[in-house]
Amino acid sequence: MKRKIGTLLAGVMLAATALTACSSNSGTTPSASSAPVKAEGNQTTVPTPSGPDTSKSVELVWYLVGDVHQDTPKVMEEFNKMLKKDLNATVKLNFTTWNDWQTKYNLLLTAGEKIDMIFSSSWAGYFKYAKQGAFLDLTALLPKYAPQVQKQVPAQDWGDVTIGGKIYAVPNTNPEYTPNGIVYREDWRKELNLPEIKDLASIEAYLDGVKKNKPGVIPINGSAWNEVSTLFSAVNGYQTIGGESKVIVAKNYNTPRDIVAYPFTPEYADWVKKMKEWADKGYWSKNTLSSKQEAGDLIKAGTGAMYWRNPPGAAGFITDVQKKDPKMEIGYFPFTRMQGFAMPTMAIANGMAIPKSAANPERSLMVLEKIRTDAKYYNLITYGLEGYNYDLINDGKNIVTPSKSQDATKVTAYGIADWGWRNKPLMKAGVGGWDGLDKLNDEFAKMSKPDIFSPITMDYDPVKTEYAAVNQVMEQYGKPLMMGLVPNVDQAIKTYQEKLKSAGIDKVLDYVKKEAAAYYDEKGIK
DSSP, X not given: OOOOOOOOXXXXXXXXXXXXXXXXXXXXXXXXXXXXXXXXXXXEEOOOOSSOOOOSOEEEEEEESBOXXXXXXXXXXXXXXXXXXXXXXXXXXXXXXXXXHXXXXXXXXXXXXXXXXXXXXXXXXXXXXXHTTOBOOOTTTHHHHOHHHHHHXXXXXXXXXXXXXXXXXXXXXXXXXXXXXXEEEHHHHHHXXXXXXXXXXXXXXXXXXXXXXSXXXXXXXXXXXXXXXXXXXXXXXXXXXXXXXXXXXXXXXXXXXXXXXXXXXXXXXXXXXXXXXXXHTXXXXXXXXXXXXXXXXXXXXXXXXXXXXXXXXXXXXXXXXXXXXXXXOEEEEETHHHHTOBOBOOGGGSEEEOBTTXXXXXXXXXXXXXXXXXXXXXXXXXXXXXXXXBEEETXXXXXXXXOTTSOTTTOOOOOOOGGGGOBGGGOOEETTOOTHHHHHHHHHHHTBOOOOSTTSOOOOGGGHHHHHHXXXXXXXXXXXXXXXXXXXXXXXXXXXXXXXXXXXXXXXXXXXXXXXXXXXXXXXXX
C-alpha cells in the first residue's frame, strides 16, 4: 500500500509555521505527528488518518493444516522481508501436521492461544466453530482492511460463509468439483479385454478380471474402505449431510428431506451381501480395515489396481505415475456418471478465518489481501522461491517444478496447504500434468447442481453422547459388515441395527432431520 500526500491547500498554515506535505514510507500511513494540523483558536486538532494505521510493527501468528515444507523457513524469510517493508508486519507460519490434526485444530480454537489467522473449511468444521463463536465477525472489517478482496469474492461465495447475517471467513475463489471416483489400471483393462468402466457391473468385471489374471495382485490393495463406502453412496444416490453425518443420509438429491439411517434400508442389506461376495473372492485383503497402506501406493508398486480419488487428487496421482513409469496407463472414472449430476464444492471448502483470540485481526486481513491481489506475494507463499522451487514460463501462465537450474533430486516443488487463499486469476498450472482434469471440469459444469447438503450446520452438541456412541458402533460393527468381513451377513445386520438403536441412533436421526428442515425452510428448498 503506497500513498502520497499532495500539496496542501493554501490558507491552512499557522502564521509562524509553514507546513509542507511529505510522502509516507511504503506501506505506512502518516502518523498523527506528521499529519497536517489546523488552528482552531488556541486548540490544534489532528485529522484521523484516511487509511489503516500500520505504524506499529506486529508479528502475526498464522496456522495452516498439514505439514511444513523443507523450504518454508527460506520462503517465509523472503516473504517477511517484503511484508515488513509494505505493511510493517511479519507472519509466523505454523502447521498442525496431518497426524491427528482434527484434535490439534480443535485445541487451537478452544485453548485461547493468540492466533491472528487460521485455515478454515467446511471439512474442518467451519460451520460448527463459527456457530460456537470461535471465529471473529469480519463483516465490518472487510470494507476497510480488505476492500479489494471484498469486491473480488462473488456474492454467492460470501453467502457460503455467512451465518446469521455475519461473515466469519474469507473463502477462496477457486471453483472446484471434487466428487468421488476411482483411478485404475487402464492398461490392464485393455490388455485383459475388460468392459469400459461405466457402472457397478463393469467395475465388478474389472476387479474380477484383475484378480483372476494378475498373479500377486489384490485389486483394491491396502486400505479399501474409501473405495467401497463411496461407491455404496454413489450407486444408491445417497448424500451426506453437513459433511460428517456418517450413517445418516438424504436418500436422493431430488428428495433432500427424505433422511434415513442407511443401515436400516433394504439397499444397505443388498449391498453388504454383495460386498461379502467381493471379499470372499479376494478383491481386497482380510486385514484391509487395519491396513495403513494407501491403495494408490500399491498401484504404483504393481500389486494393486484401484484407488479412490476425487478429480484434483486423481490429477496429482496420475501425473506422479506418468513421471515415474510412463508405460503405466491410469484411467479415471468419476461417480457423477452414475448419478447424472455434479455438485461444485462450496466456497468455504477452503478459506481463511480469524479466531476470536486474534491480537491483530486488521493487519491479518491486510496481509491476506496482499496475497490474494499481488502476484509477487501469491507466487512466493504458494509456489516457493522462483529460480529454485519453480520457473515461470509461457508469459507467467505456467510453472515448471523445480527450477531447471536446480538438481531435481535435491530440490522439490514447494507445497503447503495454500488452499485457503487460492484465487483463480493468480493460480499457475504445472507443465506436464494430467490433461484430463480440464475435460472433467467441463463435463461437471454441464451437469452441475448446487450443493444443498454441505451448508447444513451440524455441531451435534445436543446429541453429542449419542453421536459418539453411534460412531463407535459404526467402527466396531458397521465397517466389518460393509467390507464383507463377517461370517453371517444377516446376523451381522441384525446385531448392527440393535447396537445402533441402543446407542441412540433415533435421537441423532431426529436431530439431523430438524437441522436439515430448518436450513431447507430458510432457503425455500422443498
